[in-house]
Each structure stands twice: as C-alpha cells, then as structure tokens.
Amino acid sequence: MTTEEERNLRLSHRYEDLYNTDINRFVYECYTPDCVVNDGFIKGHAAFMKVEQAVLAAAPKRKMRVDARHASGKVVVVQAVLLDPGQGSKWKLPFCAVLTCRDGQIASDYTYFNGKWPGL
Numbered sequence: 001m002t003t004e005e006e007r008n009l010r011l012s013h014r015y016e017d018l019y020n021t022d023i024n025r026f027v028y029e030c031y032t033p034d035c036v037v038n039d040g041f042i043k044g045h046a047a048f049m050k051v052e053q054a055v056l057a058a059a060p061k062r063k064m065r066v067d068a069r070h071a072s073g074k075v076v077v078v079q080a081v082l083l084d085p086g087q088g089s090k091w092k093l094p095f096c097a098v099l100t101c102r103d104g105q106i107a108s109d110y111t112y113f114n115g116k117w118p119g120l
Helices: 003-021 023-030 044-058
Strands: 031-037 063-072 075-083 092-102 105-113
Touching: 003 023, 003 063, 003 075, 003 092, 003 105, 023 031, 023 044, 023 105, 031 044
Parallel strands: 031 105
Antiparallel strands: 063 075, 075 092, 092 105
C-alpha cells in the first residue's frame, strides 16, 4: 500500500467518525472547498452544509456504519450502511461511496444507494 493510499484510508476513518459526531467538521475538514458530490448535485461547502442540515433535521440520530474500505491511488471506496433509530431498528440504507481524494481531503464523492436518503 502506498503512502497516498494509507493517508486516504485514514481520511475515510475520519469521514465516518465526523459524519457521526460533527457534521460541520465533516464537511469542512473532510471535503475540499470546491468539492463535487454526486456529479454536481452538490458543489462546495455551503451547498453541502445545506443538504446535511436537511438530513439532520429529518434524521437527527442517523449514523453511518462502514463495513469495508478499499483504497487504490487517489480513490477510496467505502461500503457502508446508514442507520436511523428514529426510523426503527430494522431501517437501514446500504450505500457505496466512491471518494476521490486530493491533498488529504475529498474532492469528489459519488454515493450510490437504492432508497430514500433522509431529508432529500
């Protein structure tokens, strides 16, 4: 594993931790200021914060559980599940995020899921 891949895997752990604990730090520390999420659905920190605030309003107890991480060069693939106790113990939304990193932050994020993300 290269140094770049190791750094990007560490970033994926921070991505999970901050998503679950501090959404402001998640956006501003994990993502580049010019980040692009889902092919331009979200561009930049301000737009990303607006979306994440809507998600938090709809599901304030939502948590991400990462089940696997795979790094190759600039890309980390995260296989995870979004859980929301407010929706009941059986509710879950599996997803896969393809994160392209630049200088220790996420520059693009393509998250694939089948279902309805809370707040969107």
